[in-house]
Amino acid sequence: MRDAIQQARRIVVKVGSSTLCYPNGHLHLERIETLVRQLSDLANQGKEVILVSSGATGAGLAPLGFKEKPRDLVLRQAAASVGQGVLIHMYERLFREYGRTVGQILLTKEDSTSRHSYLNLRNTLHALLQLGVIPIINENDVVAIEEYKIGDNDTLSATVAGIVEADVLIILSDIDGLYTDNPATNPDATLISEVHAITDETYEIAGGAGSSMGTGGMYTKIKAASMATNSGIHMVITSGEEENSLRRVCKGEELGTLFVANEQKVNQKQHWLAYGKRISGTIIVDDGCATAVIHKGASILPAGIIDVEGQFEPGDTISIIYKGKEIGRGLVNYSTADLFLIKGHNSADIADILGINATYDEVVHRNNLVLIH
Numbered sequence: 368m369r370d371a372i373q374q375a376r377r378i379v380v381k382v383g384s385s386t387l388c389y390p391n392g393h394l395h396l397e398r399i400e401t402l403v404r405q406l407s408d409l410a411n412q413g414k415e416v417i418l419v420s421s422g423a424t425g426a427g428l429a430p431l432g433f434k435e436k437p438r439d440l441v442l443r444q445a446a447a448s449v450g451q452g453v454l455i456h457m458y459e460r461l462f463r464e465y466g467r468t469v470g471q472i473l474l475t476k477e478d479s480t481s482r483h484s485y486l487n488l489r490n491t492l493h494a495l496l497q498l499g500v501i502p503i504i505n506e507n508d509v510v511a512i513e514e515y516k517i518g519d520n521d522t523l524s525a526t527v528a529g530i531v532e533a534d535v536l537i538i539l540s541d542i543d544g545l546y547t548d549n550p551a552t553n554p555d556a557t558l559i560s561e562v563h564a565i566t567d568e569t570y571e572i573a574g575g576a577g578s579s580m581g582t583g584g585m586y587t588k589i590k591a592a593s594m595a596t597n598s599g600i601h602m603v604i605t606s607g608e609e610e611n612s613l614r615r616v617c618k619g620e621e622l623g624t625l626f627v628a629n630e631q632k633v634n635q636k637q638h639w640l641a642y643g644k645r646i647s648g649t650i651i652v653d654d655g656c657a658t659a660v661i662h663k664g665a666s667i668l669p670a671g672i673i674d675v676e677g678q679f680e681p682g683d684t685i686s687i688i689y690k691g692k693e694i695g696r697g698l699v700n701y702s703t704a705d706l707f708l709i710k711g712h713n714s715a716d717i718a719d720i721l722g723i724n725a726t727y728d729e730v731v732h733r734n735n736l737v738l739i740h
Contacts, residue, residue: 378409470495492531525600560625654689
């Protein structure tokens with residue numbers, strides 16, 4: 368399976384704050400230079416490369432005299448404002464020495480929730496790649512308040528990988544992969560070389576928060592792996608501190624943990640539905656509905672709905688839950704208020720219950736639904 372990584376033509380690489388910065392907030396220049404050299408060499412081989420880089424807030428700490436990341440949102444945004452300039456200047460300077468051109472893209476959640484913005488981002492990224500430019504992407508921490516934050520750059524990197532239909536996503540972290548248990552507390556924990564299916568157990572052994580410099584731990588990386596593999600993209604977690612780890616992974620060496628892509632990948636519209644649009648609410652379905660949706664490719668009818676949660680309107684994206692687990696996401700045809708009235712009823716009764724003439728038979732049509740494996 369590592370041969371697929373070696374043959375990958377379009378590669379998204381995510382690097383974390385703890386890899387790019389020292390604990391005191393100063394840039395780790397040796398690691399950044401090594402990363403740039405490896406990315407440039409991949410580009411020289413004819414591969415298309417996108418870098419998702421954390422570190423803006425971390426890079427702004429030292430210039431502002433902060434000893435650690437401030438808790439106050441405004442001060443964190445101020446640090447990000449300074450750090451973005453420091454970081455992109457360093458990247459541009461180093462990449463130029465290796466003959467490569469870079470372009471910066473700063474994103475917020477809104478850039479993927481709007482279908483128009485999503486497609487525009489996709490077109491821009493494809494244009495940059497065709498021009499031989501290496502896009503450097505980060506969340507726009509300067510303006511993104513909590514409501515509009517993507518949340519962590521592991522999720523961002525998986526989102527970007529899905530948008531550009533990458534072959535592989537490589538996450539360079541401060542840990543060298545997924546272990547059978549927390550290696551910091553269990554000396555008998557062993558590295559898992561390959562993961563073919565992400566299960567509840569996978570999340571359970573993922574552990575808690577990451578380093579003090581970053582925002583994501585192993586748990587967010589497993590979520591990113593789920594997004595990537597469902598989009599037909601292999602993902603590798605490996606150490607950014609290991610010498611030439613990126614080059615070695617791309618040569619097929621068994622470093623880190625490989626999450627194997629699902630063969631039944633989602634298409635671009637499904638990717639946007641599942642991972643782009645904001646989830647506005649939840650419907651809980653019964654056995655018959657879940658079986659029909661998962662195994663028969665059916666739409667979701669009101670008769671199969673047990674309960675409704677959240678506040679949403681027609682056209683919003685909702686999560687579909689069966690026995691406490693998410694099985695899918697889709698565009699809903701009815702509001703929360705209407706669903707409370709028609710849940711459990713046959714489609715033929717909808718018009719009489721709601722007192723309207725024209726209705727949808729389906730709560731979520733199959734064409735607007737994507738399964739979450």
